[in-house]
Amino acid sequence: MYPILFLSFSGLITLFLGFFQEGKWVKPATILFLAIASISAFIDWNKPGAYFFNMLQVNNFNLLLSLVILITAILIVAISDNFKEIEYAHSAEYYAIMQFSLVGAIMMTNFQSLIMLFLGVEILSVSMYVLTGTDKRNLRGNEAAIKYFLLGAFATGILLFGIAMIYGGVGAFEIDAISGTLASNQAQSLFLYIGLVMLLIGLLFKLAAAPFHFWTPDVYEGAPTIFTLFMATIVKTAVVFALYRILHQSFQNMHLSWSYILAGCIALSLIIGNLSAVKQISFKRMLAFSSISHAGFLLLGLLHVSKTADKSLLFYSVSYLLASTSAFGVLLALKNERTENGRSNENISVFKGLATRSPFLSAVLIISMLSLAGIPLTGGFWSKFYVLTDAANDQFFYLIVLALLLTAVGVYYYFKPIITVFEKSDIQEAITINPIFKIIFVLTTLGTLVLGLFPDLLYGMI
């Protein structure tokens, strides 16, 4: 609860910090603000309840989610490097908008009333539209921003329509009230079903799950890498837990109806994500398709209303966050490698000869790729394991088989960058890495390995 209030004001302060001393305090201040916000989250520790007239729900799990989001944000801000990849960067604005967008993300995980969910989605998405288009001279970035904005605004409209329908069916916005009504009487108004489907469409769009994924590759590729990372990690986490709250805590009695919709989306996401990623040349585009397939896995964790669903989802999110941060971070560290047209080289070929040029970066990249592929001894393996165990059930047996098969396909394309790392390159000069990058990479890589070797450290703790 407190991070929401705090970040709303710290974002404002950051906006104005850009005026002082050419904005050199903006980045340290942002990290400080995020750290304070993370600490302020603990004020609510062990004080579960609904706050602000039933708008926000506070409990320890939600608090943990806010913490995960905030800490990821700290990592991302740390490797943002003052946005040197963007021509005409306005750092203060970007950091401020990032803080505001975190307000939206935390609202989406801690909401109790659907109004708050809508506002959270809107705050997060509007920030993302702006951040996608920040590189104004990049035509691809502009295209991505306008595409994302038009489609995203439409999806938000559908989401709002769905909320209105649910209100029409139940007469309440609170998710507790909805689950109460669902539990008490058998025959449900058709509005409730339509509303739920529309709500799902809106949220699945934001999650980039197929068949609502069309924007993902273009937007991931067109946006500046740092904001792609932001989208892939924070937006996904926020949306998946918003879905968790809606499906598992509010509509659990309609499980029979929504599980089939979800199963279809999972199958499509896994197939489209994994098969399309195979052919990609651009690293960011490949990660975009991989993020679609990861959306499928995250939804797989939602498929059954079980007691361990929240645990596995959180574990999956954390390991995905760590691996993505490493993968995109390595790309950011290599941003000085240019192609002929002067833009940063974002193809997989940029990693050529990395093994000799910088063994450290190549180790980080390899471990992150292994984790994303789900190879044992990394966090990715256990996250897939937990999610699949949760979903294992006679009803959707074929989905598990499909997921396992497509994971094998995934191994193929995740190994492409790894093989490229060991290829010989003409350029031999060593790459110098910013010390902050080093610290972050050590943290994320160690995190991935620790999760892989001792999964119970996190899984048992929740």
Next chain:
Amino acid sequence: MDILGLLKNMTITHWSFYIVSMLTLFGALGTIMSKNPIHSVIYLILTFFSLSAHYIMLNAQFLAAVNIIVYAGAIMVLFLFVVMFLNLREENEELPKNSILIAASIVGGIIGITLIAAIRQTQIEKVNPYSFNTKTGLVETLGSLLFNKYLLPFELVSVLFLIAMAGAVMLGKREKGERHF
């Protein structure tokens, strides 16, 4: 079915509802079907006005006024600006392909049928005129709800506006070295 009898039994509320609905549909169809974008915008204004009339019939006066002020007034100005930016000439207009039109009408039709089915299936409670709170939908009710129960969303809306404003001015700014218009 005796249409004449049906017409005779219609009250003034029925009449106004049907007339306003027809106007709304006419405006909406005109918006998507007219070739000149400026005409589209004007049809859209008609749609907004007739929607406002609907709000009034539902006893939501404040919403009706806001709809006219914000949508028919301000948002339309933005629409016109966008039309001006794009510098649309009639010769380089392309009609969408037939396949897209067919797909769109199928999707729209399915959604329409679902919604109609939902409305037909639900039993809508008749309003009891003696116990009905006539203040529902008035500004006072809205205000006391907005500043009591929905305090937090209301305050966070300002954050949303701020992002929109900061983002728009940032993206619209002319950077050094970019050409003048």
Next chain:
Amino acid sequence: MLSQFGFILLFIVGAFLMLAGILGMARLLRPDKPNDQKLLSYESGENAEGGSLVSFNIRFYVIALIFVLFEVELVFLFPWSVVFGDKQLIEQTNGLWGWFSMAEMFVFIFILSLGLVYAWAQGHLDWLRPDQKVNPFKSEIPSDLYENINKKYS
């Protein structure tokens, strides 16, 4: 029988009827003999060239957008102005309600006006001006000569 909105409806209908009547009457009465010269749009005596639809400067849009945001804010002010002085609520809460709602609105406006201040301070609202060029020409006649002449004849 008629409600207040009925009167408004009557006014709207009346306005349209009046408009149609006057225009129709004018059409019946006026002579109608157009020619090419008459149909030209008048542009201070110049012949107009090209279309009237030209690309707009994006700056207009930014201003319009800020206007819309503040208009929406004003819309929120309206329900607030109706309830913040609500006697019943103030009595129930021992006068706390007034302060409470006052603070709510002030926070709201504060955040938004900071946004405006930001846009202003960043110079996003500044209109483009052509650069003022100083003419490098230096006259060989010193300027005090002119001033002397002015003094002499004033």
